[in-house]
Amino acid sequence: MFTTRPTLQGTFGMVSSTHWLASQSAMAVLEDGGNAYDAAVAGAFVLHVVEPHLNGPAGEVPILLAPAGGEVRVLCGQGVAPAGATIDHYRALGLDLVPGTGPLAAAVPGAFDAWMLLLRDHGTKSLADVLKYAIGYAEDGHACVENVGATVEAVRELFETEWTSSADVYLPGGKAPRPGELFRNPALAATWKRLLTEVAGAGGREAQIEAAREVWRSGFIAEALVRQAQRPTMDTSGERHTGTLTAADLASWSASYEAPATYDWNGWTLCKAGPWSQGPAFLQQLALLPAELPAYGSADYVHLLIEGCKLAMADREAWYGDAGEDAVPLGELLSADYNAARRELIGEKASYELRPGSPGGRAPRLCGHARVVAPKESGFDPMGAGEPTVARVSADGGTRGDTCHLDVVDRWGNMIAATPSGGWLQSNPVVPELGFPLGTRLQMAWLEPGLPNSLAPGRRPRTTLTPSIALRDGVPVLAFGTPGGDQQDQWQLHFFLAVATRAKARGGLDLQGAIDAPNWHNDSFPSSFYPRGMRPGSVTVEARTDAAVVEELRRRGHDVTVTDAWSEGRLCAVARDPAAGILSAAANPRGMQGYAVGR
Numbered sequence: 001m002f003t004t005r006p007t008l009q010g011t012f013g014m015v016s017s018t019h020w021l022a023s024q025s026a027m028a029v030l031e032d033g034g035n036a037y038d039a040a041v042a043g044a045f046v047l048h049v050v051e052p053h054l055n056g057p058a059g060e061v062p063i064l065l066a067p068a069g070g071e072v073r074v075l076c077g078q079g080v081a082p083a084g085a086t087i088d089h090y091r092a093l094g095l096d097l098v099p100g101t102g103p104l105a106a107a108v109p110g111a112f113d114a115w116m117l118l119l120r121d122h123g124t125k126s127l128a129d130v131l132k133y134a135i136g137y138a139e140d141g142h143a144c145v146e147n148v149g150a151t152v153e154a155v156r157e158l159f160e161t162e163w164t165s166s167a168d169v170y171l172p173g174g175k176a177p178r179p180g181e182l183f184r185n186p187a188l189a190a191t192w193k194r195l196l197t198e199v200a201g202a203g204g205r206e207a208q209i210e211a212a213r214e215v216w217r218s219g220f221i222a223e224a225l226v227r228q229a230q231r232p233t234m235d236t237s238g239e240r241h242t243g244t245l246t247a248a249d250l251a252s253w254s255a256s257y258e259a260p261a262t263y264d265w266n267g268w269t270l271c272k273a274g275p276w277s278q279g280p281a282f283l284q285q286l287a288l289l290p291a292e293l294p295a296y297g298s299a300d301y302v303h304l305l306i307e308g309c310k311l312a313m314a315d316r317e318a319w320y321g322d323a324g325e326d327a328v329p330l331g332e333l334l335s336a337d338y339n340a341a342r343r344e345l346i347g348e349k350a351s352y353e354l355r356p357g358s359p360g361g362r363a364p365r366l367c368g369h370a371r372v373v374a375p376k377e378s379g380f381d382p383m384g385a386g387e388p389t390v391a392r393v394s395a396d397g398g399t400r401g402d403t404c405h406l407d408v409v410d411r412w413g414n415m416i417a418a419t420p421s422g423g424w425l426q427s428n429p430v431v432p433e434l435g436f437p438l439g440t441r442l443q444m445a446w447l448e449p450g451l452p453n454s455l456a457p458g459r460r461p462r463t464t465l466t467p468s469i470a471l472r473d474g475v476p477v478l479a480f481g482t483p484g485g486d487q488q489d490q491w492q493l494h495f496f497l498a499v500a501t502r503a504k505a506r507g508g509l510d511l512q513g514a515i516d517a518p519n520w521h522n523d524s525f526p527s528s529f530y531p532r533g534m535r536p537g538s539v540t541v542e543a544r545t546d547a548a549v550v551e552e553l554r555r556r557g558h559d560v561t562v563t564d565a566w567s568e569g570r571l572c573a574v575a576r577d578p579a580a581g582i583l584s585a586a587a588n589p590r591g592m593q594g595y596a597v598g599r
Contacts, residue, residue, distance in 0.1 A: 004589040005596075007512040014585035014598035015039060016572035017406040018054070018483060021142060022046040023587070025133035026408055027597045029125065036414040037065065037122040038130055040406055041115050044420055045134035045192075047404045048436065049185065050142055052170075052425045053151040054483065055404045058109035058225065059422025059439045062273045063118060064260065064469045066476035068413035072271045072469050074258045076460075077114025078441070079107040080322075083457045084244035087447050090455065095237060097369065098443045098455065100530025101427055102235025103243025105440035107461060109225065111420055112216050114255035120209040122414075127199065127208050131192050138435070139189035141182030145593050148183070148425075152176040155426050162234040163429035166437070170425060187435030191221070213254070222250045224433040233429060236530055245438070260469075263287060263334055268500060269471040275330050275452070276322040278528075279466040282489040284312040287339040288346075296501060297517070299552035305497075306522050306539055306558065307346040309490055311355060313525040318356035318364035321452025322460040328452050332359035350557035352536040354525060367446040367453075370526040370534075403465065403483035407574040409583050415576065417467035417479035419488070443530045464528045468492055478509065480573035482588070486528050487521040491569040494519055499573075511573045511586035518544040519568035535559070542568050566590045574598075 008014060013030035017023045026043030030036075040063075048056050055061075061077040085107075090098060099105050119130060152159070152170045159167040169185055170176065177183040195215055202211035215221055229243035260271035263283035270286065272279030288308040294300035315333055332338055342357055356364035403421040408414075422439035430437050444462055445455035453462040466488050467481040478499070482491050498514035519542060523535040539558045541550060543565040554560050572594060574585040585596035 003512040003516050005512055005586070007510060008585045008596050008598045010583055010599045011411060011581055012583070012599045013039070013408070013410045014574045014583045014596065015043065015408050016574050016585045016587045016594070016596040017043055017047065018404045018570055018572065018588075018594045019047060019050050019145070020593060020595040021050050021137065022406060023595045023597045026406070028133070029130065030410055034125045034129070035123065035412060036408040036410040036416050037118050038125040039408045039410070040416045040418060041119045041123060042130040042133050043406050043408070044115055044418065045131055046137060047406065047420055049134050049137045049188065050145070051404050052185070052436070053148050054424055055111070055420040056423030056425070056436045056439070057112045058436055059420060059424070060107070060110040060441055060463065060465065061114050061418055061420040062277055062463065062465050062467060063114060063416065063418040064271060064273070064467045064479070065118070065122065066415040066469050066479070067122065072260050072471070072476060074260050074273045075114055075118055075255060076258060076273070076276075077110040077255050078276065078460045078463050078465070079110035079253055080458050080460050081107055081442055081445065081455055082244040082246060082249040084246065085442060085455060085457055087449055087455050089244065090447050093241065096447055097530055097532060098445060098447065099235035099237045099241070100443050101440055102233045102241055103229045103231070103245065103428060103438060104235060104241045105443045106229060106243050106245050106428065106438040107441045108245065108249050108253045109423065109439060110255060111423065113213055116209050116213050116216075117255045120206050126205050127212055128196050131196065135189050135192050138185045138192075141184040143180055144177040144183045146179045147591075149176040149178055151426055158234070165432040166425060166430045168432065169430050169435060185435050187432070189435075191434045194220070217251050218247070221434060222247060224431050225250065225438065228429065228431040228438060243438070261330060266500065267473060269474065270496070271469045271471070272466060275320040275328045275462075276460040277463050277466050278316055278320065278486070278489055280320065280330055280333065281312045281316045282466065282468065282493055283334055284315060284339065285309055285489070285493050287334050287336070288312060288343050290343065293497070293501065296498065297546070297549070299549045299556075302520065302549060303350075303553060303556055303558070304346065305493065307351060309493075309522060310351055310524045311342050311345060311357070314354045314356040317354065317370055317526055318366055319359065319452055321454070321462045323452040323454075329359045329362065348556060350537050352524070354536070365451060367448050367451055367526070369446070369448070369532055403485065405467070405481040405483055405570070405572045407479040407481065407572050407585070409479065409574040409576050411583075413576060413578070415469065415476050415479045415574065417469055417481050419465040419467045419481050419483070421465050421483070444528045462528070464488055466492070468496070470496065475578055477577065478573065478575045480571060482569055482571040484570060486523070486525070490521045491519055491571060495569070495571050495573070509575050509584060511575060511584055515569070515571045515573065515586050515588050518542045520545065521568060540568065542566065570594060572596070
């Protein structure tokens with residue numbers, strides 16, 4: 001089978017990420033004796049520098065880690081809604097949706113603290129050791145990928161007229177970053193250098209990391225973040241608003257560990273973050289599969305996965321959120337009996353309905369905004385079709401699903417999958433003292449009470465971020481994930497099934513072949529991103545998809561859009577074969593920037 005690149009194989013260590021500089025920086029840490037967790041932290045901070053349109057330090061990150069010989073854990077770097085972020089507050093401002101940009105959309109920043117907790121508890125390197133790569137690229141410059149400049153050009157007028165601190169960083173001399181030219185962010189480099197200076201006298205490695213967490217929560221970084229949140233800022237509502245983030249919100253929150261949500265399928269155990277993410281939708285799609293799958297890539301196969309996805313995502317809309325076990329019946333949603341009954345709803349024709357189920361006999365409840373959306377009234381932006389991570393950004397900064405991903409496995413068998421996101425350059429104005437902006441994850445919460453994903457102080461907005469770790473016969477063997485907002489657990493399912501059901505390559509998992517295979521997604525459910533539109537019955541497929549499959553999907557009633565040949569998915573993956581002692585990795589060729597490295 002043709003692949004764009006080989007599946008890398010070796011014994012020392014493997015990294016896959018959405019940018020080659022992050023991959024190579026993480027690999028450099030492995031070469032210097034660090035473990036997978038040291039490497040991931042270094043790579044993550046480089047991603048903040050080289051993919052600023054996709055993530056930043058004040059964004060968020062869910063992390064799945066599988067320590068050698070230990071249990072898989074979730075490290076939650078998704079911050080909560082601030083104490084002042086009540087539905088009444090937003091309604092009093094005349095809003096029926098949380099804006100897609102600006103400080104009103106900012107949750108408590110979660111990414112930095114999560115990476116610090118990972119480094120403290122599982123790493124071996126010092127804070128200076130892992131930050132030096134990001135500092136170097138921010139201070140000395142790096143050659144930008146094309147989409148950085150394209151994103152800046154899309155919001156040029158906003159930057160020049162309203163978000164002038166962003167123009168200072170991303171439009172120096174009035175010029176957007178250009179491919180082939182060095183781009184620098186000296187303010188970001190200065191922030192990390194000052195951080196290192198302030199914590200240098202704290203003591204040993206762990207003490208310095210703890211001191212850094214305190215600087216973020218209550219020191220110069222916290223002070224600058226709160227000042228920015230309280231500045232009136234133009235957002236997607238067309239008005240200037242101040243945010244709700246306070247010093248007390250920053251000081252009282254920290255990243256935390258929890259058990260993963262899991263599902264057993266054909267000898268595999270899939271691990272995801274809990275229902276505060278969309279991760280269980282991946283597990284539910286597996287639970288909806290019949291015992292025997294149609295031929296891989298056939299119209300029957302694609303139709304089955306599309307219709308199963310619609311059912312799982314309808315349940316996501318009705319049942320998933322950070323509302324506690326009583327409100328989110330995850331066990332029932334993943335149960336065999338429940339999904340057997342749901343499977344009966346999959347017919348010969350495409351469904352255009354949003355059909356949540358009734359786990360345990362409970363009546364599902366959808367947000368009024370989701371209930372009234374019709375195909376031609378959805379506000380769905382066709383420019384968002386296809387790959388969200390390269391979709392055109394609107395002039396007010398509105399965007400869909402911009403994200404990064406990073407996977408690492410080391411020679412000791414430690415494994416990690418992380419999906420950093422939020423705090424991107426088009427989300428909020430750059431904090432002038434820091435060189436990076438606040439995030440906008442609160443846009444994913446509804447301004448209607450009584451729902452699992454209603455906006456509420458102290459509650460995590462339901463995130464689309466959803467890294468994966470898979471176990472084979474109880475042993476972690478595969479870490480993977482992708483950017484792509486609502487598409488993440490569609491593309492990941494297609495990848496995983498390709499890995500699990502297709503022929504092996506060179507004695508190992510055919511990671512690259514599964515990544516390269518033609519991919520697709522549907523938008524038949526409310527988007528997690530402002531303005532929350534949906535496109536019932538839609539399917540977007542790559543032009544490499546068999547024409548006969550496309551024709552058959554249309555005959556079955558699917559509204560099929562054929563997009564560019566290499567446009568669906570940005571998957572990364574690493575794997576280990578414990579019996580053979582072989583590590584492997586692969587990365588997505590779409591977008592021309594994801595790379596795997598290893599030896």
